[in-house]
Amino acid sequence: MSMSPLELPPNQPRQFYRGGAAIAALRQLAPGPDEYRPEDWVASTTALFGKDPEGLATLPDGRTLRDAVAADPVGWLGAEHVAAFGADPALLVKLLHAGQRLPVHCHPDNAFAARHLGCRHGKTEAWVVLDTDSDTADTPDPTVYIGLRDGADEDTVRHWVSTQDSEGMLAALNPVRVAAGDTVLVPAGLPHAIGAGVFVVEVQQAADMSVLLEWRDFVPGPDTAHLGLGYATALACVDHTAWPPERIATLLRHTAGDPGPVVDLFGADADPFFRAQRLHPGTGLDLAPSYAVLVALTGTGTLRTGRGETLHLRRGSTVVVPHAAGPTTLTGADLVVVRCQPPPPGPASAAADATRGEGR
Incomplete structure (x- = not known):
C-alpha cells in the first residue's frame, strides 16, 4: 500500500499544570478554553501513564497511529528499525509551553523502567527552545533547572520529598537561562524543571513516566507522584551525582546562529x-x-x-x-x-x- 506523509491535528491531553498560548499561536488557532492542556503530543503512539488511550495521535482516517503502525510496522518504520525495536517508533515528540513552573521531577532510565514498570523505554528527553515569554512581567528571566549542582545523598533527597521542601530542591538545581535556539539534553534520572514561559519542542523516548519529587500544589497527593511504586522504590531512579555548571554545559547547545541547511x-x-x-x-x-x-x-x-x-x-x-x-x-x-x-x-x-x- 502506498504510504504518504500525513499532516496531523493538535493532540493535547489534559495535564496537571497550566500552559500558555504559544501552541495555539504556532498552529495559528484560537486558544482553547482549558488552560490545562500545555502539551501537544505529535504523532504519539504513547498513552498517558495509566490512562490509555489518552495521548494517542489519530490519523485522518480515524485510526490511531499506534494501530496503523501495528498493522504495517515495516511500512511505517522500515525493516531495520522493526528488527531492532519491533512495531514501536521508539520516539515521542511534544510541543510544550509552560504557563507555570513545572515541579521538580525526574524520569526512570531503561534499566529501572524494565525492572519495575515492565517497560522497554525509560525517558531520556531533550528540549529545543522555540521561544520564551521573556518580554512579560511574569517571566522576565526564562529559566530551566537541571541536575543537582553539588550532588545530594539519598537521605537528603528523601527529606526534600517527605517535607515537600520546594525551596530546597529548586535551590539545589542549576538554573539555566534559555533563549530561542538553545537545546538541552536531559538524561534519565536528572532532577529538572521547566520554568514558566518556556516553549519547547520536547523530543524523548516513547514513555510517559515521571517521578515527582515536588508534588504539593501540583497533584492531589503523593500517591499520584511515584508511578505507583512508592517513594522507597521510585527515588532509586534519581541521579544523585554532582552536576556542576561545567558538567551541565555538556548538555547545552546554542544553535540560533547556525543557518546551515541541516543543524544537528x-x-x-x-x-x-x-x-x-x-x-x-x-x-x-x-x-x-x-x-x-x-x-x-x-x-x-x-x-x-x-x-x-x-x-x-x-x-x-x-x-x-x-x-x-x-x-x-x-x-x-x-x-x-x-x-x-x-x-x-x-x-x-x-x-x-x-x-x-x-x-x-
Missing part, C-alpha cells in the same frame, strides 16, 4: 535515544527514507515524495512521515522545520543504558 540539535550523546535536526531547506533539501516527525516553525514550503506526492507545509504544521514514503525533498525559501527521528538501529541503541542503572 543534540549531538552524539542523544543518538542512542533519538535524533533531531533543524532544517533550512531553501531551494531543495533531499531526505533519505526514514520514519520522522516534522514540526514547521516558520515560513511555508512543500514536502515532495519520489512518487510526486506533495504536502504543503506552513508555520505550525506537524507531519508524520512513514519510512515507505521513500526519499523526500523539502523545499521552502523561508521554511524552517525541526525533524525528529528514532535512534538508529544498531549496537549504540541496544546498549543505551549499559553504563546507566538505578541507584546512581
Whole structure:
C-alpha cells in the first residue's frame, strides 16, 4: 500500500499544570478554553501513564497511529528499525509551553523502567527552545533547572520529598537561562524543571513516566507522584551525582546562529535515544527514507515524495512521515522545520543504558 506523509491535528491531553498560548499561536488557532492542556503530543503512539488511550495521535482516517503502525510496522518504520525495536517508533515528540513552573521531577532510565514498570523505554528527553515569554512581567528571566549542582545523598533527597521542601530542591538545581535556539539534553534520572514561559519542542523516548519529587500544589497527593511504586522504590531512579555548571554545559547547545541547511540539535550523546535536526531547506533539501516527525516553525514550503506526492507545509504544521514514503525533498525559501527521528538501529541503541542503572 502506498504510504504518504500525513499532516496531523493538535493532540493535547489534559495535564496537571497550566500552559500558555504559544501552541495555539504556532498552529495559528484560537486558544482553547482549558488552560490545562500545555502539551501537544505529535504523532504519539504513547498513552498517558495509566490512562490509555489518552495521548494517542489519530490519523485522518480515524485510526490511531499506534494501530496503523501495528498493522504495517515495516511500512511505517522500515525493516531495520522493526528488527531492532519491533512495531514501536521508539520516539515521542511534544510541543510544550509552560504557563507555570513545572515541579521538580525526574524520569526512570531503561534499566529501572524494565525492572519495575515492565517497560522497554525509560525517558531520556531533550528540549529545543522555540521561544520564551521573556518580554512579560511574569517571566522576565526564562529559566530551566537541571541536575543537582553539588550532588545530594539519598537521605537528603528523601527529606526534600517527605517535607515537600520546594525551596530546597529548586535551590539545589542549576538554573539555566534559555533563549530561542538553545537545546538541552536531559538524561534519565536528572532532577529538572521547566520554568514558566518556556516553549519547547520536547523530543524523548516513547514513555510517559515521571517521578515527582515536588508534588504539593501540583497533584492531589503523593500517591499520584511515584508511578505507583512508592517513594522507597521510585527515588532509586534519581541521579544523585554532582552536576556542576561545567558538567551541565555538556548538555547545552546554542544553535540560533547556525543557518546551515541541516543543524544537528543534540549531538552524539542523544543518538542512542533519538535524533533531531533543524532544517533550512531553501531551494531543495533531499531526505533519505526514514520514519520522522516534522514540526514547521516558520515560513511555508512543500514536502515532495519520489512518487510526486506533495504536502504543503506552513508555520505550525506537524507531519508524520512513514519510512515507505521513500526519499523526500523539502523545499521552502523561508521554511524552517525541526525533524525528529528514532535512534538508529544498531549496537549504540541496544546498549543505551549499559553504563546507566538505578541507584546512581
